[in-house]
Amino acid sequence: MRTVSLLCGCVKYLIIVMVWFVRRVYVLADWFWRKMCFIWRYFRRIYAPIVGRTLLAIGFRRNEHGSQHGEPETSDHDRRQESCLSPEEVGEVYRESGRDAAASSEDTVRREGQFNAEEHRVETAEEFYCDYDSTWETEESQEVAFKNSSRPATSTHYKFNRFRDAARDMQNYRHGYPVQTRPQRRSMQVSQDDRPNLNFYLGLRPSSPDGVYISDFHNEWYGEYDTLEYVHTYIQWLFPLQEPGMNWDASTLTKAEIEDFLENTTAKKNLLMSYKLMLDFYGIMLCDEETGDVRRSSNWKERFNNMNSHTHNNLRITRILKCLGTLGYQHYQAPLVRFFLEETLVHGELPKVKDSVLNFFVFAVLDKSERRELIKFAYLNYDCSDEFVWCPKKIQMKWSVFKSPKEMRNTKVAVELRTEYLNVDSEDKMSEAAKAEYV
Numbered sequence: 001m002r003t004v005s006l007l008c009g010c011v012k013y014l015i016i017v018m019v020w021f022v023r024r025v026y027v028l029a030d031w032f033w034r035k036m037c038f039i040w041r042y043f044r045r046i047y048a049p050i051v052g053r054t055l056l057a058i059g060f061r062r063n064e065h066g067s068q069h070g071e072p073e074t075s076d077h078d079r080r081q082e083s084c085l086s087p088e089e090v091g092e093v094y095r096e097s098g099r100d101a102a103a104s105s106e107d108t109v110r111r112e113g114q115f116n117a118e119e120h121r122v123e124t125a126e127e128f129y130c131d132y133d134s135t136w137e138t139e140e141s142q143e144v145a146f147k148n149s150s151r152p153a154t155s156t157h158y159k160f161n162r163f164r165d166a167a168r169d170m171q172n173y174r175h176g177y178p179v180q181t182r183p184q185r186r187s188m189q190v191s192q193d194d195r196p197n198l199n200f201y202l203g204l205r206p207s208s209p210d211g212v213y214i215s216d217f218h219n220e221w222y223g224e225y226d227t228l229e230y231v232h233t234y235i236q237w238l239f240p241l242q243e244p245g246m247n248w249d250a251s252t253l254t255k256a257e258i259e260d261f262l263e264n265t266t267a268k269k270n271l272l273m274s275y276k277l278m279l280d281f282y283g284i285m286l287c288d289e290e291t292g293d294v295r296r297s298s299n300w301k302e303r304f305n306n307m308n309s310h311t312h313n314n315l316r317i318t319r320i321l322k323c324l325g326t327l328g329y330q331h332y333q334a335p336l337v338r339f340f341l342e343e344t345l346v347h348g349e350l351p352k353v354k355d356s357v358l359n360f361f362v363f364a365v366l367d368k369s370e371r372r373e374l375i376k377f378a379y380l381n382y383d384c385s386d387e388f389v390w391c392p393k394k395i396q397m398k399w400s401v402f403k404s405p406k407e408m409r410n411t412k413v414a415v416e417l418r419t420e421y422l423n424v425d426s427e428d429k430m431s432e433a434a435k436a437e438y439v
Contacts, residue, residue, distance in 0.1 A: 134171065135363075135371050135391070160389040166359040173322050174366060177242045196251045197240040198260055201267040207237040208249035218273045228281045229306065235316050238274040239323035253326065262328050271327055278320060282307055284339065292332035294339050304349055314356035321364035334370040337361045341374065345381040358390050 172179050199205045206213045210233055212221075217238065221227060228234075236250035244252050253261075261267050276286055279294065283303025287293045297303070307313050317340075324332045340361055344354040358378060365371045375391050379399055382388045388396060 134174070135368060135375065159387070162355070163359050163389055167363060170360060170363040173241075173243070173325075173364065193251075195254075195257050195260065197237070197253055198257050198264070198267060200237055201261070201270045202264070203270075207234060209247075210234055214270050214274075218270070218277060222277055222280065225281060225303075225306070228278075229310060232312075235319060238278070239316075239319050241319060241322050241326065245319070258326060268328050271323075271329070275320070275324070275329070275332070278316070282313070282317070284336075292329070292335040294335055304343075308350050308352050311352050311356075314353055314360070318356065318360045318364060321361060325364065325366045330366050333365045334367065334374060337365055337374055338377065341378055341381070345378060345383075362390070 193199060193205065196205065200207060201214055203214055207217075210231070212234065217234065221234075233247045233249070236245040236247040240250070240253045242253045242258075244250075272289070279286055280297065281303065283297050283300035284294050285297040287295050321333050321336065324330065324336075337357070340350070340353065340357045343349040344351070344357050362371060362374050362378065365374060376399055378390065379388050379396060
């Protein structure tokens with residue numbers, strides 16, 4: 001009997017030791033795995049683009065040497081003739097080129113945003129060309145651009161790599177979610193309802209897990225800023241999308257549900273009230289229900305401070321913009337984005353929102369012409385001490401005539417423009433008048 005008892009005790013202690021050892025090993029293995037994943041992400045983000053850029057440069061030089069026999073070159077005599085221009089002639093060339101470019105750009109603006117595909121066509125080799133951004137593509141090549149957007153990034157610019165990662169998500173949204181990022185896990189209650197989002201907006205069912213009806217959101221939650229800030233399960237119900245969120249009790253929109261929603265005036269009216277609810281939470285008010293124009297509300301300073309200190313609201317605003325474009329309020333997108341561009345780039349407010357405005361908000365706008373105008377506005381008002389990475393450099397070159405020389409004097413674009421227009425090798429060849437315009 002004592003032998004059995006002793007054996008049982010040994011087995012018990014052995015199991016305890018094994019459990020303790022397994023737990024320790026699991027923690028160590030988990031720590032090691034996380035470190036390796038971090039190192040891999042760091043390597044892929046920092047060094048992989050460098051390797052890609054190096055290989056691209058090697059290929060470019062090889063092609064350059066291989067094409068010397070097929071392309072005409074400028075002779076040494078022509079180069080000497082160009083370099084013999086006097087400083088006054090160089091300055092005159094600069095001024096005439098600047099006036100011609102400005103006149104051409106003003107003519108483009110007078111077309112009221114009409115897109116000239118030939119004038120703005122960009123090549124994939126352009127600097128700051130993004131595979132996932134179809135803003136500068138023609139309608140015919142839009143689908144092709146989506147299918148072929150699997151090339152690895154070759155830029156070493158940190159901001160451009162962040163923009164490119166965001167552009168992949170925004171392109172998926174603009175194309176109607178041909179690629180689902182992750183599966184939707186529905187609760188049993190939602191699974192039994194084939195149109196949970198529409199029924200919620202018609203007042204036929206409450207949200208889950210909060211159990212709040214749409215009318216209660218509009219009447220009882222309006223102005224309850226702490227509740228709106230710290231409860232995270234309502235935003236997926238107020239602004240449903242075809243992509244899953246963090247609330248597993250909410251449901252993604254289906255194509256059939258979207259069609260029924262767009263035909264139902266009650267649902268669309270309630271969505272407008274939800275939009276006003278969140279605008280008030282952010283210190284914004286809707287001025288015109290027809291155009292979607294917005295402006296600051298009376299308590300904007302307090303709400304801006306809250307928005308700037310709780311950056312998860314950037315994700316909420318991106319969801320709101322996507323939902324507006326999906327459920328019948330596409331014309332509300334551009335005015336709201338324009339508001340945030342003015343606040344961040346012109347007035348210097350919301351510094352922790354600015355990156356999200358440029359990476360996500362702008363590219364949530366479905367109308368391509370409006371999206372181009374917003375990017376142009378952003379470029380013309382962007383701080384010249386940092387590089388603008390949200391459109392190809394070729395487009396920036398065309399827009400630069402709208403920037404004053406003082407705004408451009410420290411930018412790389414200004415140097416490239418000066419070199420292109422003057423066709424000179426150094427700044428010493430510029431006239432004093434031309435130099436003065438950059439001082």
